[in-house]
Amino acid sequence: MAGDAPFVDQFSAAAPLPALRAGGLARYRAAGLPGPAIEAWKYTSLDALTKLGLLPAGGAPTTLEALPEAALLAVDGYRAVFVNGRFVPAFSALDGLPKGAVVESLAAHIARDPAAAEAALAGADDGTPLVALNTAFLTDGLVLTVDRGVVLDKPLHLVSIGRPPDGQGVAFHPRHLIRLAPDAVATVVESHAGVGGAGYFANTVADIRVEDGATLRHYVLQNQAAEAFHVAAVRLALAARASYEGFVLHIGARLARHELAATIAGDGVDCRMNGLYLVAGSQHVDNTTFIDHAQPGSRSRQLFKGVLDDSGRGVFQGRVLVRPHAQKTDAHQLSRALLLSRKAEMDGKPELEIYADDVRCSHGATIGSLDQEPMFYLMSRGIDPATAYRMLVEAFAVEALDEISVAAIRDAFATHAQAWLATRRAGGGA
Amino acid sequence: MALLEIKNLHVAVDDREILKGIDLTLDAGEVHAIMGPNGSGKSTLSYVLAGREGYAITAGTIRFQGKDLLAMAPDERARKGVFLAFQYPVEIPGVAGMTFLKTALNALRKERGAGELDAMQFLKFVRAQAKRLEIGDEMLKRALNVGFSGGEKKRNEVLQMAVLEPILAVLDETDSGLDIDALKIVADGVNALRSPERAMLLITHYQRLLDYIVPDRVHVLAHGRIAKSGGKELALELERKGYGEFLGEAA
Numbered sequence: 277m278a279g280d281a282p283f284v285d286q287f288s289a290a291a292p293l294p295a296l297r298a299g300g301l302a303r304y305r306a307a308g309l310p311g312p313a314i315e316a317w318k319y320t321s322l323d324a325l326t327k328l329g330l331l332p333a334g335g336a337p338t339t340l341e342a343l344p345e346a347a348l349l350a351v352d353g354y355r356a357v358f359v360n361g362r363f364v365p366a367f368s369a370l371d372g373l374p375k376g377a378v379v380e381s382l383a384a385h386i387a388r389d390p391a392a393a394e395a396a397l398a399g400a401d402d403g404t405p406l407v408a409l410n411t412a413f414l415t416d417g418l419v420l421t422v423d424r425g426v427v428l429d430k431p432l433h434l435v436s437i438g439r440p441p442d443g444q445g446v447a448f449h450p451r452h453l454i455r456l457a458p459d460a461v462a463t464v465v466e467s468h469a470g471v472g473g474a475g476y477f478a479n480t481v482a483d484i485r486v487e488d489g490a491t492l493r494h495y496v497l498q499n500q501a502a503e504a505f506h507v508a509a510v511r512l513a514l515a516a517r518a519s520y521e522g523f524v525l526h527i528g529a530r531l532a533r534h535e536l537a538a539t540i541a542g543d544g545v546d547c548r549m550n551g552l553y554l555v556a557g558s559q560h561v562d563n564t565t566f567i568d569h570a571q572p573g574s575r576s577r578q579l580f581k582g583v584l585d586d587s588g589r590g591v592f593q594g595r596v597l598v599r600p601h602a603q604k605t606d607a608h609q610l611s612r613a614l615l616l617s618r619k620a621e622m623d624g625k626p627e628l629e630i631y632a633d634d635v636r637c638s639h640g641a642t643i644g645s646l647d648q649e650p651m652f653y654l655m656s657r658g659i660d661p662a663t664a665y666r667m668l669v670e671a672f673a674v675e676a677l678d679e680i681s682v683a684a685i686r687d688a689f690a691t692h693a694q695a696w697l698a699t700r701r702a703g704g705g706a
Numbered sequence: 707m708a709l710l711e712i713k714n715l716h717v718a719v720d721d722r723e724i725l726k727g728i729d730l731t732l733d734a735g736e737v738h739a740i741m742g743p744n745g746s747g748k749s750t751l752s753y754v755l756a757g758r759e760g761y762a763i764t765a766g767t768i769r770f771q772g773k774d775l776l777a778m779a780p781d782e783r784a785r786k787g788v789f790l791a792f793q794y795p796v797e798i799p800g801v802a803g804m805t806f807l808k809t810a811l812n813a814l815r816k817e818r819g820a821g822e823l824d825a826m827q828f829l830k831f832v833r834a835q836a837k838r839l840e841i842g843d844e845m846l847k848r849a850l851n852v853g854f855s856g857g858e859k860k861r862n863e864v865l866q867m868a869v870l871e872p873i874l875a876v877l878d879e880t881d882s883g884l885d886i887d888a889l890k891i892v893a894d895g896v897n898a899l900r901s902p903e904r905a906m907l908l909i910t911h912y913q914r915l916l917d918y919i920v921p922d923r924v925h926v927l928a929h930g931r932i933a934k935s936g937g938k939e940l941a942l943e944l945e946r947k948g949y950g951e952f953l954g955e956a957a
């Protein structure tokens with residue numbers, strides 16, 4: 277079976293870093309495409325992916341006429357654009373970066389210094405099947421390095437566009453490296469979208485290290501094309517007093533999974549990972565997080581909210597591990613799903629594994645439909661049911677977006693969320 | 707034509723009859739008070755007027771301005787001028803109070819053939835009304851009723867009433883939970899809205915409110931029926947004697 281795993285036959289030993297990639301291929305091959313047989317993929321199946329007949333991205337276009345609206349954010353910042361996983365300088369805007377902040381494409385980095393690149397890339401691959409697959413095919417991505425104490429003055433907007441060649445599916449495996457030296461500060465916003473009607477598979481890995489006292493704000497807009505499969509794995513290492521604020525807004529894709537694995541390797545860390553997923557039609561959206569409190573005295577916060585209409589399916593798997601000597605850990609996790617249709621479905625489970633005794637940990641999960649009481653209150657003031665319905669659904673969603681601390685990005689994400697909400701109708705999916 | 711005409715109204719919740727034949731008529735310009743023991747059906751009557759789900763009308767009619775009120779959806783009733791100040795206003799996180807009120811006001815203005823107010827006109831209008839009720843900007847900025855004290859919620863209901871200018875206002879225990887000063891402020895707010903075109907139904911447990919808002923009629927609701935009606939002096943009598951004489955008559 278393992279030998280039959282999709283993509284294996286597309287492996288090219290001729291491309292750069294063959295040894296590193298062959299290692300990834302071997303690990304992927306041993307595991308195969310993940311599926312319900314393994315615990316971490318209990319609720320999400322990639323079966324439909326294998327039916328797409330995806331080509332490797334090698335021959336696919338790396339140009340664009342224009343950036344699709346789905347990827348746009350009204351945010352002033354630097355921009356790095358990737359098409360089918362390849363860096364496109366023509367659409368990027370990286371002039372004027374402050375001294376000590378460097379943006380480079382991974383392909384350029386590998387070409388410039390293959391040994392350094394190989395060393396830098398080795399860390400993130402934890403052997404999970406899709407990260408291993410990403411390693412096997414890694415070609416390009418974003419490398420952001422911010423030196424000690426340097427503040428990236430504007431957000432860096434990483435745009436990733438899937439563009440399948442006429443009628444053909446394509447698979448690409450971007451690998452991003454983000455390195456914040458001690459006391460550095462940066463904001464990175466990703467937007468993922470697609471052009472063209474065919475399916476594609478974006479299998480992204482973001483390998484992030486935030487050193488002592490550094491701050492990273494990391495926002496992701498997943499607004500992929502309707503036929504897309506989107507899997508993004510964030511591998512995050514947080515040193516003492518580091519701060520990470522993550523947010524993912526899911527709107528698009530046929531199947532999407534945002535997977536965060538964070539290791540808290542020092543005290544005084546503040547790790548926040550929040551999200552909002554808006555799911556309709558027969559979409560499937562999975563948020564999976566793993567926060568490893570490996571050191572005492574740190575804090576983690578998670579809020580994931582989902583609005584599920586039609587036959588949409590949502591998954592939230594949140595695992596928090598507090599290791600034996602991680603005393604004074606303060607971890608909180610909340611998952612709330614709003615079902616707008618009887619056919620919508622939500623699965624998942626919180627998993628708190630606590631081996632220290634002096635900790636504050638809590639979790640909560642709610643799944644429900646819209647309350648009648650607020651609905652009546654709004655209507656009793658003359659607001660028609662369709663408007664009242666939209667106001668209440670939006671109110672539910674806004675609470676998650678409020679977690680985004682950068683106002684311009686919060687507003688830009690809200691604009692995309694509102695466009696989705698405007699398409700909802702009372703009783704539409706029931 | 708009476709503004710509101712309730713005839714032989716029977717209402718059941720989960721097969722249990724709560725209102726057992728209410729007859730009540732309000733003319734434009736009138737203020738009626740409804741008093742009565744806990745659980746006698748006062749809030750039920752107010753909800754039925756506003757159109758809340760879950761109440762089975764097993765007999766009777768309600769006509770508002772000559773039209774069949776029971777045939778209208780809650781939002782339609784509100785746009786036609788029916789307003790209920792809730793006994794327990796609900797908190798709605800994520801819905802800004804001002805956005806809510808603007809949406810409601812513009813829905814009503816549209817119905818009345820008036821143009822929508824723009825953001826500036828609206829703000830000016832609401833601020834003026836809020837000032838009379840001593841509601842500060844900070845409270846206006848918050849999400850709808852979220853984190854409001856009991857008294858603040860009641861004041862906010864009266865603010866909504868002042869902004870929406872209903873034709874029939876039903877106030878369900880708007881005085882409960884108000885301190886003495888707030889009671890006076892709210893009563894002044896309500897009195898300012900008294901007009902020859904408007905009728906009000908005040909549900910209250912306390913005669914004190916009726917010192918400020920003097921009613922034309924007082925009704926005692928007990929066991930789902932109007933057990934007694936009279937002038938404003940009936941409230942004083944109830945204050946002295948309690949509901950003893952009405953409680954005997956079991957359901």
Ligand SMILES: Nc1ncnc2c1ncn2[C@@H]1O[C@H](COP(=O)(O)OP(=O)(O)OP(=O)(O)O)[C@@H](O)[C@H]1O
Nearest residue numbers: 719720724742743744745746747748749750751760
């Ligand atoms: N949704 C409901 N389900 C079950 N019983 C109900 C419901 N609504 C009202 N009732 C019952 O109907 C009766 C009348 O209730 P209502 O709230 O109208 O009383 P009230 O006169 O407003 O009382 P109070 O003075 O305490 O506010 C009570 O016995 C109450 O328990």
Ligand SMILES: [Mg+2]
Nearest residue numbers: 748749750793
């Ligand atoms: Mg009541």
